[in-house]
Amino acid sequence: MSNQVKLLQGNEACVEGAVLAGVRFFAGYPITPSTEIAEGMARRLPRIGGRFIQMEDEIASMAAIIGASCAGSKSMTATSGPGFSLMQENLGYAYITETPCVVVDVQRGGPSTGLPTKISQSDTMQAAYGTHGDYYAIVLAPSSVEESLHLTVKAVNYSEMYRTPVIVLLDEVLGHMREKVVIPALDEIEVQERRRPAVPPDWYKHYAITATGVSAMASFGEGYRFNVTGLTHDELGFPTAVPREIKAMLDKLKDKVVKNADAIAEFESTEMDDDPKVAILSYGIVSRAAKQAVAMAREQRLKVGAIRPKTIWPLSESKVRDLLKPVRQLIVAELNQGQLINMVKQCIDRNHTELIPLQKYDGELITPSEILHKIKEVKHHAN
Amino acid sequence: MSNQVKLLQGNEACVEGAVLAGVRFFAGYPITPSTEIAEGMARRLPRIGGRFIQMEDEIASMAAIIGASCAGSKSMTATSGPGFSLMQENLGYAYITETPCVVVDVQRGGPSTGLPTKISQSDTMQAAYGTHGDYYAIVLAPSSVEESLHLTVKAVNYSEMYRTPVIVLLDEVLGHMREKVVIPALDEIEVQERRRPAVPPDWYKHYAITATGVSAMASFGEGYRFNVTGLTHDELGFPTAVPREIKAMLDKLKDKVVKNADAIAEFESTEMDDDPKVAILSYGIVSRAAKQAVAMAREQRLKVGAIRPKTIWPLSESKVRDLLKPVRQLIVAELNQGQLINMVKQCIDRNHTELIPLQKYDGELITPSEILHKIKEVKHHAN
Amino acid sequence: MTDTPEKVEEKASPQQSEPVKSKWDAEHPPLTIFYHWCKACNICIAFCPQKVFEPDRDGKPNMVRPEDCTQCAFCWLHCPDLAIVSNEK
Amino acid sequence: MTDTPEKVEEKASPQQSEPVKSKWDAEHPPLTIFYHWCKACNICIAFCPQKVFEPDRDGKPNMVRPEDCTQCAFCWLHCPDLAIVSNEK
Amino acid sequence: MQTKSDIVHHYLRPKKKFPHVWCSGCGLGVILGSLIRSIDALQMPKDDIVVCSGIGCSSRLPVYIDFNTLHTTHGRAIAFATGVKFSNPRLKVIVVTGDGDCLAIGGNHFIHACRRNIDITVILVNNWIYGMTGGQFSPTTPTGKIGSTAPYGNIEQTFDPTKLAIAAGAAYVARSTVYHVDQLDKMIKGGLEKKGFSVVEVISNCHTYFGRLNKEGDAVEMLTWMKAHAMPIQAARKLPPEKMEGKFVTGLLHDEEKQEYCDRYAQLSEDLMKKTEARP
Amino acid sequence: MQTKSDIVHHYLRPKKKFPHVWCSGCGLGVILGSLIRSIDALQMPKDDIVVCSGIGCSSRLPVYIDFNTLHTTHGRAIAFATGVKFSNPRLKVIVVTGDGDCLAIGGNHFIHACRRNIDITVILVNNWIYGMTGGQFSPTTPTGKIGSTAPYGNIEQTFDPTKLAIAAGAAYVARSTVYHVDQLDKMIKGGLEKKGFSVVEVISNCHTYFGRLNKEGDAVEMLTWMKAHAMPIQAARKLPPEKMEGKFVTGLLHDEEKQEYCDRYAQLSEDLMKKTEARP
Amino acid sequence: MKTKEKQVTGSDRYEIRLSGSGGQGLILAGVMLAEAVGTIDGRNVAQTQSYGPEARGGASRADVVISDDEISYPKAMKLDLLLALTQEACDSYYHDLKEDGTLIIDSHMVTQPPTPRCYGFPFVQLAKSEIGVAMVANVVSLGTICELTGIVSKQALTEVVRRRAPRGTEEKNLKALELGFQIAKNVKK
Amino acid sequence: MKTKEKQVTGSDRYEIRLSGSGGQGLILAGVMLAEAVGTIDGRNVAQTQSYGPEARGGASRADVVISDDEISYPKAMKLDLLLALTQEACDSYYHDLKEDGTLIIDSHMVTQPPTPRCYGFPFVQLAKSEIGVAMVANVVSLGTICELTGIVSKQALTEVVRRRAPRGTEEKNLKALELGFQIAKNVKK
């Protein structure tokens, strides 16, 4: 199977990535436009000793993958807006219990049933704030089919490394479009395993506070017999209401993500070398339109660049500020009524960089010419 | 019953407010620390011709109040974090279908089961971004038992006026504490009714685009026979995938809240008249500690003020900037790891106003002395 | 079995005294078919006990034997596109 | 009815030959009670078929008739706080 | 046209015209017709009827008919309907739902509504598959059959929705098929007339997915199968079990008088209000 | 101590000591003991046992025992347990859940697990009320009884969880009470031994809420009631219906052999892998 | 710093904590006190309590803050009065009492008072012996607090005890209140 | 502005749309074309399609963008080639075709072509008459496109049609492809 070239949908590439990264448990409930992921898993997993189960709904799907992860499986589910909303409660459980798992959300138009077969990026904020309580999400967003494979691998890896759920944000267009993908050989990709306890069961603390913020994790059935609970808990995993212990637990959840934000937050820059004063910020499939627009603009001698976060959350404020140093006018292009732009507002100095929204939310993809149009408008203002 | 003085819990005050404002349908599922609201409704409603039903879960509760609202009842539910997470999908349905209803979220510690009997303000962001898709929440947060009554009335009113769900954010301490409340006579409070259609059924458009962004609303059984759907829809309420119609629908959802943000967003200022350079921003019960701290600071000749948003969402950027004009250092005090502060970051110029976080998330309330301590630290820096 | 055709025959009994065959012809068709609604599913054609229909080029029902129609109601009750109505019942 | 006492008597039968009454006394109590776990629910006291217990000041079981204990097991099987164990079984 | 067979057209929405979205030959159109005829036969005023649904091909049905219609979220139609009905018990509330909508994600609302015995009529369209999302297996897909998420054959047991409904407390439970239209009309009419929670399971053909994946042919073949395998309960009762092998029972399976939820609440509320008034 | 009656203590968590959080006299402690004895009797290794629960007083049980324990979200224990079991079928998976947890919010997961017949044992603690949140009525609160959200008496019908489980496809269904401890031990043991989905409903006393609100007395009174009203199935079968009035049936109510979910999947997977290998 | 705050929170703010074990009815006592002060005496009042995560039994407390001014911070900061019906409660909360605050203990239950400067009454025993039920010790102590501090009017408290007492126990509770007044009077004398 | 963009998106980017009605197998044809170009000819390719909200029947289309460079924007911007098997499809998409783009229509189905400068073949009829099943009209047209434009190699396309054709229909599909080549050759001559 090594280094095969295949024509795949974004959803299918997710399946490939997951299988490569070692995912052997998938529980899901069908929903457009994510269903091909479940269908792919249903075909693949039983052939490689993995397990696929279609649950009665998304709540159960999320529960099942957490249970499976506790029992030692790398596990994953996939859904779209309505299902993602339903998963929020148990997703919160995965955050507080620090259980590795991956959730792919293939975005479609919302709210509610909305636009099942049309594109959107309107789950951007929900991916970080959808469940109650404080928590810190890691959210990755590929922009091509090939990257869907690689970021899924990365999502599984981060989830195991940091013992936390990781979200992959796709969208209807990326999920369904086909591009060619070089399927890497197993030895060409890095696969991370969760850190296993090195201590005997009696010494084991399921939530040991460590320098990195990440605790080793035993699986059920290995002799450790620990407790897992969604209540605030102490290092051993027993419920606690002691303020000091609660704070320690919540700090741990925060630190392991926020302190590693610079490592996790990746960006791609296009034509940023000559320090353009105008740039486009966008993520996912929209950044493909931005890239095209930059090429078009450059042909017209307009000095424009583009920036694409591959990691939507955590926000690395320092990285964003760094990347935006030359930029005086930033077009934030997104398929919603303004979500990414709010995140950017949090980190930048608006006296230095003006933010120009380019928002489309009618079910259609932003086109290169719409961006080019905006670039020209902006240039005009700037002059 | 007019102008009675009663000793009530915050949760009980919500019940009084709801009943006064005309709520006659309550569907809920018990959860600490909100249960007293359901219990109060169970006692009250059957006595006044209203209807109380305990549903099988929070998803069903949210569904039932939307159904009831479509049938013409002012309706409400109450819950806490885990239940609020479960309600998100159907809450999104209420937003897109523009169905009036009120959800009270009595906050406790999260994520997940977290700290069922302890205070928190960590659903602040979720209240605006918990469900998928673009939507614009109205979220009110009282800081006293009496205000719990009045803001519940206001929540019901806003919900009917703007045809949208309204969230009331309480917290464990406010929900359970008792203060005396003057129960207003019915003629002392303003009660809003949803605008009924003035046109004959044939002309009726359930989602008519109007100047105010709010459409008149008929009830089931009145002869209008309209369709309600969670799909993107046209003015009549029929599913549409026409980009123009989708955009119009989403703009309508946004505009009716955002364009009225200045009217909806209310603030309380304490000791802000002499333009203090240091101020405390906080909401809900925390602002009571802030007020106490301001009094303590003023006694010590420290020029400090406090600002309290009664409306958490929508954010009125202009109002916030206005209020903060004199302030160079703003202590943002909240019972979470930093949620309100992110919202503030979006509207202010950080070169002008430094933001100083004061975050407590160990299940205990912030005390006046903790705030005073922070004030002193800050003053020191400022000198 | 409470099979549709049987049942409807009952209801149809008053007409049985009339000479059924002569009532319908190409000019006085027993049914009206809304061809723009019809999706050519073949149900009426396959199940008509009298074989009144044959498929046209698009697979839609062509009343080739209108005179055989007994107004048994099978077709209009089973048309999933509500594209058939009787001209009598 | 598969009532607990009956069933346990069966198991207890080997002991029946011994002189039950003489086996236990205040020095050789039939049971050990963990008083710091006991929450004084009164179950053992109320149901002991031999009325072995009486409540102390806090409502916890005081073995006033240890010699009457037949080791029927009711008390330790029903103590919701797992506060009773037999010294023999 | 003013013939009786045209009656269905008088209940279609004037502003949203046919043809509908369903596949050629899909049983849903037949059910649409049957529902309309049943309502018409009972002379229920259009204005008083509320039809709720969830998400799925079946759940698209209400959009076409000229009643008060509520097209909700996946699986939750019955919970919404409970709100509508309980808020205004004068309304006649009908739910149209699929085997996925009602029994997979919506199973809990289904059994709880049965338990409450609230006066709602559920038309449960059982086509053994998730049609809308493209053919995944459902809780009623027979063991061994293919679905897009059961590419090697479904390994799960199935629900019998009528048994579940009876065990959970429904007052009226019936089954028919899109082939047996007269029986179907009768069963739906019976459900609508019943005061209490009524469930009519309708076996329907999704040849597009179930038929194609399982090589069970087109609409005509699937209807033929229904004709051959349905057994009215009266007949079934007389048959020895071996003769029932492979058949399924249709007709009125359960009918029980018991107090309806809204009634019971109304009575409680009335009593309380009298008491309150009685006080000085 | 090394007597047999002490066995329960050997299964308590060394690091989290008694006394437990439950009220004085709460039946949950009795169930805890029974579960431990049953496991001990079957000589199941501690390391292989996973006990899952949701949220509620009952769901606090796993925290005390020295197995792999998973205290999950309200109503979802069975769905989590499904993930654990299916991921590693070697593990023995037990769910401890309340009438609210299992039948109100969790009803759907319950019936679907029955349907799949996955090898999990559910100990359903039925105390007719939501204990943890302070006495709201539940789907098993008898009609007419008081709950804090049914201050004028519950107007809803109840579920019989055993009927529901049987209708939904469970392989083993039993009922006992905290009074009938020997029977309870036997029923739990039977459930644990059963390959497939097993449900043991345990009638338990929440005198703190149910008892107090309904004037049914303290733990002793409620246990006495159980003693008086339980009827073993063998006896019940022989009684005329009028003699069963007000009684409830205990014992093994349903026991059926059918293929278990994980087994069936394993077989499918094995076949496929053989085929794949067989290919060039 | 703490001492400074004491001054600041001064004015006429008065903070009371009623503490003991679950089941002693201290929350109800707190509610009665607050209701009397707030709805009848017409002062401002805020009553709070702590719910343990494991609410079944264990320690219990109710706080009541009273003031003629608006009450900003509703929780107790530094107690003016602490009632402790158990040793555990006394040990836990004594340090929250102002230096010159009033400590009232159940003299039978709190065997090791942290300071000799306190009032001790055998509330529970008296309730049992005089009224016949230990349950009303809470109301006995309310009466005592009323009589000793005058923070609530007798008439208001009596009214509220009558109103809030569980049905059928009104008489017993009023007697208990009276008993509370009485034993305090004896001390004051 | 649009005209300018045309230049810009130029390079060797080539955009194809296959359109007709649902059930004509145009998505599959798009996938075959993309797979041949991408995985065998070794060029870059992006294949997209539009899902209606009401996916049951109705119009259908598949777009394939081909380039030797990296493909930034994956959707068609201005078509180089439009295949239209129905009048409706032709009417809807003709305006997306470049001025100098290639239009290929089913000459029986598209009775009113928007321009005379187009290639017309009776794909559906030919498929029926020559191969015996209308279903393979999609593959016939693929063959024609291949032969006319050379955008995909014959060998690659043949390979993929063999691989992707529904089991049991391989022969018919290969014959259809051959037919497509043939009719195009006749035109080119």
Ligand SMILES: Cc1ncc(C[n+]2csc(CCOP(=O)(O)OP(=O)(O)O)c2C)c(N)n1
């Ligand atoms: C929360 C949520 N999950 C999943 C979906 C996707 N979805 C829509 S319809 C459907 C299944 C429909 O099956 P069924 O109810 O049997 O109806 P049919 O289409 O077969 O008539 C699914 C899974 C959704 N819309 N919302």
Ligand SMILES: Cc1ncc(C[n+]2csc(CCOP(=O)(O)OP(=O)(O)O)c2C)c(N)n1
């Ligand atoms: C999503 C959610 N909703 C509600 C609750 C609140 N809650 C906790 S336990 C419980 C009911 C418990 O009842 P039951 O399962 O019968 O257990 P018991 O306490 O009686 O043993 C409820 C409603 C919650 N924790 N999470």
Ligand code: SF4
């Ligand atoms: S074992 Fe039996 S007889 Fe002995 S004390 Fe216990 S209950 Fe009484």
Ligand code: SF4
């Ligand atoms: S049964 Fe147990 S807890 Fe209850 S009184 Fe006896 S020893 Fe104490």
Ligand code: SF4
């Ligand atoms: S997919 Fe199936 S259920 Fe849906 S419309 Fe087509 S035939 Fe009917």
Ligand code: SF4
């Ligand atoms: S509240 Fe009820 S169920 Fe909970 S511990 Fe107390 S007696 Fe047991």
